[in-house]
Amino acid sequence: MAAKQLSVRETNIPGLVLLDLPVHGDNRGWFKENWQREKMTALGLPDFGPVQNNISFNDKTGATRGIHAEPWDKFVSVATGKIFGAWVDLREGPSFGEVFTAELDASTAIFVPRGVGNSYQTLEDNTAYVYLVNAHWSAEAQGEYTFLNLEDETAAIQWPIPLENAERSDKDLAHPRLADVTPMKPKRTLVLGANGQLGRALRLAMPEADFVGRDQVNLEAADPFAGVRFADYDTVINAAAYTAVDVAETAEGRAAAWAANVTGITKLAAAVAGSGITVVHVSSDYVFDGTRESYTETDAFAPLGVYGQTKAAADAIVATLPRHYIVRTSWVIGDGNNFVRTMASLAERGIDPAVVNDQVGRLSFTEDIAAGIAHLLQARPEYGTYNLTNEGPAESWAQIAARVFELTGHDASRVSGTSTAEYFKGKEAAPRPLNSTLALDKIEATGFVPRTAADALAAYLAQGA
CATH class of the missing domain: 3.40.50.720 (NAD(P)-binding Rossmann-like Domain)
Structure with missing residues (x-):
């Protein structure tokens, strides 16, 4: 894997930032600095102060999660495999409903601000992605989530693997369309x-x-x-x-x-x-x-x-x-x-x-x-x-x-x-x-x-x- 230069790329959703990560490989495998506060904040990434590290493992291609907007910021990167990500702005404001999509592998990461809905579809078996968040999960906080249906016609996300062939949870199937979403209010x-x-x-x-x-x-x-x-x-x-x-x-x-x-x-x-x-x-x-x-x-x-x-x-x-x-x-x-x-x-x-x-x-x-x-x-x-x-x-x-x-x-x-x-x-x-x-x-x-x-x-x- 050719090493990229660490860089950040703005997206059409305010505050949603895509990062290119240097990945250094040899005959044994590869290594990367997944989160490097000093270097990344110097490039303009918010110093968002993560307090919890989560890992999502997906054993089959097509596992699809989301679209969830959480009441905290998160930094998402791939540990192994590849994912297709779709992000929808579910915050109250002029960019409500804005959509951004990208493929993420080990050399790419994304910063997702509070209230931007995120969803991920695995493109390879045995895919794992890691996310840092800047607030501790709690049952009370879960009540503040905002959701959007993966099949929403307004967002019109072009999923690489059709959703009828994807693995989804019953909860995700029941999420509302965009017209029925209550936007997440700012802090x-x-x-x-x-x-x-x-x-x-x-x-x-x-x-x-x-x-x-x-x-x-x-x-x-x-x-x-x-x-x-x-x-x-x-x-x-x-x-x-x-x-x-x-x-x-x-x-x-x-x-x-x-x-x-x-x-x-x-x-x-x-x-x-x-x-x-x-x-x-x-x-x-x-x-x-x-x-x-x-x-x-x-x-x-x-x-x-x-x-x-x-x-x-x-x-x-x-x-x-x-x-x-x-x-x-x-x-x-x-x-x-x-x-x-x-x-x-x-x-x-x-x-x-x-x-x-x-x-x-x-x-x-x-x-x-x-x-x-x-x-x-x-x-x-x-x-x-x-x-x-x-x-x-x-x-x-x-x-x-x-x-x-x-x-x-x-x-x-x-x-x-x-x-x-x-x-x-x-x-x-x-x-x-x-x-x-x-x-x-x-x-x-x-x-x-x-x-x-x-x-x-x-x-x-x-x-x-």
């Missing part, structure tokens, strides 16, 4: 922290996702993910966190912050490790000490208080996952109690506030954070950390408060400035970074440029915040 996105400011914005940006609040997934619980079936998801967005910055400095608050922000995230990482799930985790400017004019994604952590320490620890945990986006933001404003709404209320009630003027940064509106997360999941740039705030010059809290007064029709001069030290004098409060400005070059290089904070603030207040 979904799970959002944790559904009822927070960002969670509510994500509901609008990603209405098709599944949303769970603290009553369903409590990161402080001993087993927070007991009710979650991660096999249904390809993405988890963590918008949940303990965020009571000042209370975190107390004995009770410190324990709660670490339980939710670190132990809970450790359990999330353990639950999804090796599953191929992409985790989006929301981080904070509090992982820095505020001594730099602007922070990039690669700057070293230097948290000042307990909350910042727990967020830095969580970032380090999430960064160990192969598929992760850490979205670092600051000064979050959305649908809920926040600084802007407080200032607007004070202005309306005739109260003239003294506002901190030595902390500078940018507001991050949840509408823009949610849009940025959606962009990352659609564009799929390199995994890692991305700063995400609104654009524009850094401002102090006092400057922002004055603009809120002005935009709501009040005298901006009613806002006076004060230092952080003076504002918190005599109060139990967490240390704050004095500069929270995050550089946006990295995310903007992916094609996402958020609104300026000034424009976002004006729009927010115009909506009646």
Whole structure:
């Protein structure tokens, strides 16, 4: 058998990839690298993380199996003999019903994505083929299979051995025609922290996702993910966190912050490790000490208080996952109690506030954070950390408060400035970074440029915040 070069060939079914495998033979027989993760992923094959290896042996020519679409990816290759393979896209979407056929021998393999129906007809006696899958078989998973009849007239597969002469199972004979097939739905996105400011914005940006609040997934619980079936998801967005910055400095608050922000995230990482799930985790400017004019994604952590320490620890945990986006933001404003709404209320009630003027940064509106997360999941740039705030010059809290007064029709001069030290004098409060400005070059290089904070603030207040 002449050795081929390892190569991949795209097919007319999205994600279905045919591979040529080098087979090295001599007077004793032959050898091949049936699955070689490093080489194959370098050629563009998905790093699908197989966890189970199955072998199908067929003693007679004409044994025909399928058409089965399973809820996992699989990598199929021939150990001995030859097969005719037919694949039909049974996934929900525009390629539903698309057909691809090919002959496979020891020098050929195929990657079959989740939801693409596969069937095989042996062309030689004593044929065996091997398939790797990236999920463990279970009776529950079998209930998610989608099937198509081998004789379906729409698919019109030209079987080398007529089906009336082929060996088939009774179950395969009973499978439905294409018109009666229920397409396999794609895996979904799970959002944790559904009822927070960002969670509510994500509901609008990603209405098709599944949303769970603290009553369903409590990161402080001993087993927070007991009710979650991660096999249904390809993405988890963590918008949940303990965020009571000042209370975190107390004995009770410190324990709660670490339980939710670190132990809970450790359990999330353990639950999804090796599953191929992409985790989006929301981080904070509090992982820095505020001594730099602007922070990039690669700057070293230097948290000042307990909350910042727990967020830095969580970032380090999430960064160990192969598929992760850490979205670092600051000064979050959305649908809920926040600084802007407080200032607007004070202005309306005739109260003239003294506002901190030595902390500078940018507001991050949840509408823009949610849009940025959606962009990352659609564009799929390199995994890692991305700063995400609104654009524009850094401002102090006092400057922002004055603009809120002005935009709501009040005298901006009613806002006076004060230092952080003076504002918190005599109060139990967490240390704050004095500069929270995050550089946006990295995310903007992916094609996402958020609104300026000034424009976002004006729009927010115009909506009646």
